[in-house]
Amino acid sequence: xxxxxxxxxxxxxxxxxxxxxxxxxxxxxxxxxxxxxxxxxxxxxxxxxxxxxxxxxxxxxxxxxxxxxxxxxxxxxxxxxxxxxxxxxxxxxxxxxxxxxxxxxxxxxxxxxxxxxxxxxxxxxxxxxxxxxxxxxxxxxxxxxxxxxxxxxxxxxxxxxxxxxxxxxxxxxxxxxxxxxxxxxxxxxxxxxxxxxxxxxxxxxxxxxxxxxxxxxxxxxxxxxxxxxxxxxxxxxxxxxxxxxxxxxxxxxxxxxxxxxxxxxxxxxxxxxxxxxxxxxxxx
Amino acid sequence: xxxxxxxxxxxxxxxxxxxxxxxxxxxxxxxxxxxxxxxxxxxxxxxxxxxxxxxxxxxxxxxxxxxxxxxxxxxxxxxxxxxxxxxxxxxxxxxxxxxxxxxxxxxxxxxxxxxxxxxxxxxxxxxxxxxxxxxxxx
Amino acid sequence: xxxxxxxxxxxxxxxxxxxxxxxxxxxxxxxxxxxxxxxxxxxxxxxxxxxxxxxxxxxxxxxxxxxxxxxxxxxxxxxxxxxxxxxxxxxxxxxxxxxxxxxxxxxxx
Numbered sequence: 225x226x227x228x229x230x231x232x233x234x235x236x237x238x239x240x241x242x243x244x245x246x247x248x249x250x251x252x253x254x255x256x257x258x259x260x261x262x263x264x265x266x267x268x269x270x271x272x273x274x275x276x277x278x279x280x281x282x283x284x285x286x287x288x289x290x291x292x293x294x295x296x297x298x299x300x301x302x303x304x305x306x307x308x309x310x311x312x313x314x315x316x317x318x319x320x321x322x323x324x325x326x327x328x329x330x331x332x333x334x335x336x337x338x339x340x341x342x343x344x345x346x347x348x349x350x351x352x353x354x355x356x357x358x359x360x361x362x363x364x365x366x367x368x369x370x371x372x373x374x375x376x377x378x379x380x381x382x383x384x385x386x387x388x389x390x391x392x393x394x395x396x397x398x399x400x401x402x403x404x405x406x407x408x409x410x411x412x413x414x415x416x417x418x419x420x421x422x423x424x425x426x427x428x429x430x431x432x433x434x435x436x437x438x439x440x441x442x443x444x445x446x447x448x449x450x451x452x453x454x455x456x457x458x459x460x461x462x463x464x465x466x467x468x469x470x471x472x473x474x475x476x477x478x479x480x481x482x483x484x485x486x487x488x489x490x491x492x493x494x495x496x497x498x499x500x501x502x503x504x505x506x507x508x
Numbered sequence: 509x510x511x512x513x514x515x516x517x518x519x520x521x522x523x524x525x526x527x528x529x530x531x532x533x534x535x536x537x538x539x540x541x542x543x544x545x546x547x548x549x550x551x552x553x554x555x556x557x558x559x560x561x562x563x564x565x566x567x568x569x570x571x572x573x574x575x576x577x578x579x580x581x582x583x584x585x586x587x588x589x590x591x592x593x594x595x596x597x598x599x600x601x602x603x604x605x606x607x608x609x610x611x612x613x614x615x616x617x618x619x620x621x622x623x624x625x626x627x628x629x630x631x632x633x634x635x636x637x638x639x640x641x642x643x644x645x646x
Numbered sequence: 647x648x649x650x651x652x653x654x655x656x657x658x659x660x661x662x663x664x665x666x667x668x669x670x671x672x673x674x675x676x677x678x679x680x681x682x683x684x685x686x687x688x689x690x691x692x693x694x695x696x697x698x699x700x701x702x703x704x705x706x707x708x709x710x711x712x713x714x715x716x717x718x719x720x721x722x723x724x725x726x727x728x729x730x731x732x733x734x735x736x737x738x739x740x741x742x743x744x745x746x747x748x749x750x751x752x753x754x755x
Contacts, residue, residue: 285564286560286562286564288560288563288564288570289564289565291570292570297654297656297670297672298670298721300672300719300721302654303652303654303672303673303674303719304674306652306654307650307652307674310652376650437641438640438641439640453565454564454565454567454568455565455567456567457567457568457717457718457719458718508564508565567717567718568717568718569717572723585715588715589681590681590713590714590715591715592713592714592715593713593715593716594710594711594712594713594715594716595710595711596708596709596710596724597706597708597709597710597711598707598708599701599705599706599707599708599709600705600706601701601702601705601706601707601726601727601729602706602707602708602724602725602726602727603666603667603668603724603725603726603727604666604725606724606725607708607710607722607723607724608721608722608723608724609716609717609720609721609722609723610716610717610720610721611715611716611717612679612714612715612716612717613715
């Protein structure tokens with residue numbers, strides 16, 4: 225079985241341009257020429273047996289794509305953060321509240337929030353992603369309908385909240401009450417899925433920097449989510465991205481918001497501990 | 509019929525000849541150009557088209573055009589199902605006669621910019637953009 | 647009016663008299679090309695913004711005729727000459743008849 229999977233990987237990774245593009249580039253990212261982003265740093269301790277250095281996906285993109293994230297006006301994701309702000313101020317639900325009713329301005333109340341999610345919610349007794357927490361607020365405090373997990377409204381709100389933490393290091397906790405979930409996520413990361421028998425690690429740990437057809441494989445870091453992709457010209461929610469990846473191994477995927485993806489998000493986020501929060505980032 | 513080695517070689521040469529015929533936009537692009545220029549000759553200099561050599565995704569390709577003294581600039585993507593992209597008409601309060609936008613390209617093809625000058629003459633520039641197909645499509 | 651359409655404009659609030667300034671605009675819009683089909687094979691009808699204009703105190707800066715090959719969330723960058731204090735007016739025209747507008751005031755100084 226292992227040989228078969230290796231053949232599949234070899235077939236996918238046409239190595240023609242790999243000699244010239246085998247590594248992340250050397251560019252550095254400063255947003256609007258002033259907000260410096262950490263796109264390369266030492267891997268967190270829990271990864272030390274697998275990787276020495278972690279890189280933002282930004283470093284694997286072409287110059288034209290990189291440029292789109294270097295200026296907040298050129299970044300199309302920012303218009304969705306603006307739409308998120310409209311949603312933030314809108315009263316919805318039976319409690320007659322908006323996000324602003326409790327949280328004031330996002331600039332004050334949401335700084336640092338994106339950097340530490342997913343995290344343990346003591347009251348609920350569960351690990352919550354940022355999307356779950358947004359919906360928790362909507363259903364519990366506003367008595368409003370939850371957003372669909374990967375909807376435009378959800379990614380707009382995630383973008384608004386992420387912007388407040390841009391440049392801060394991702395810093396998710398992996399022990400204590402979240403440890404079991406983190407272990408479950410790690411298990412999924414290294415499990416081969418689908419007819420192609422590919423795990424997350426096969427592409428994003430073993431082969432980052434190589435070409436998968438015409439695409440330059442990144443480490444699959446999620447510090448830039450929600451991510452504006454040129455491919456579909458919209459903000460992409462991280463669980464929707466996971467789904468796309470697993471689908472392309474020709475597997476049945478987990479659902480957005482499922483316990484499996486919550487665990488995977490916690491684990492993958494922790495692989496990026498130390499990189500800057502970039503959301504909304506721009507990728508191909 | 510049986511192909512001899514020489515026949516096959518000749519066929520191959522014919523195919524090569526076909527592929528090196530001078531560049532021609534498709535019929536719809538030709539029509540759009542004719543409608544814009546009225547069939548007038550186009551100079552090779554006077555308009556600048558900037559486009560990436562390789563586009564990471566054909567859905568969002570940054571391009572810019574500039575033509576000093578132009579009244580308007582038409583941009584075409586000859587290989588798209590419909591070749592029209594945009595026509596920029598510069599007004600009295602325009603600064604440099606330049607503009608940038610992001611366009612969709614259905615595949616590797618030539619992007620064409622034609623400038624109409626204030627004196628009624630035309631200039632043309634074209635740029636080949638290679639559109640790559642993503643990895644696994646996720 | 648199409649849903650979730652929001653314009654963004656970047657213009658300087660001040661310019662020297664006669665200065666050429668860079669303007670950037672972006673509007674969230676699907677720009678449905680008319681080339682796509684939905685899951686059951688029916689073509690999705692074209693629905694795009696077909697024209698964008700910018701004026702300064704009522705005089706044209708740029709007038710752009712837009713085709714379906716303009717990407718989703720249309721972006722434009724161009725220059726305007728600012729001879730005096732006044733207003734830049736930005737207008738987007740949708741296939742469905744909707745008109746979206748934004749205005750930026752520029753002072754001289």
